[in-house]
Amino acid sequence: DLFVKRNNVSYLILKGNEKAITNLSAGPLGKNFRGVPTTLLLDKRGQIYKRFDGSFDSEQLEESLQTLINQK
Numbered sequence: 001d002l003f004v005k006r007n008n009v010s011y012l013i014l015k016g017n018e019k020a021i022t023n024l025s026a027g028p029l030g031k032n033f034r035g036v037p038t039t040l041l042l043d044k045r046g047q048i049y050k051r052f053d054g055s056f057d058s059e060q061l062e063e064s065l066q067t068l069i070n071q072k
Contacts, residue, residue, distance in 0.1 A: 041068055 004013055014020075021036065039052040041064055050064045 041065065043068060043071070 003009070037054065039056070039061075040048050041050040043049045049068050052060070
């Protein structure tokens, strides 16, 4: 919460507990779910466009966001 407030994050942030992790493992991420943090970029249809497991650098995120934004 503090990070979101300090950095004026305007995109959706989901937080969960052990039950949420279990549900993700049984759901769309399936057995490929490696744990937290996992960052998902979703397209306009709500489909997973890009997935980052663990940490990643801002350049990777920026590149992926630009590509996603420029899709028709």
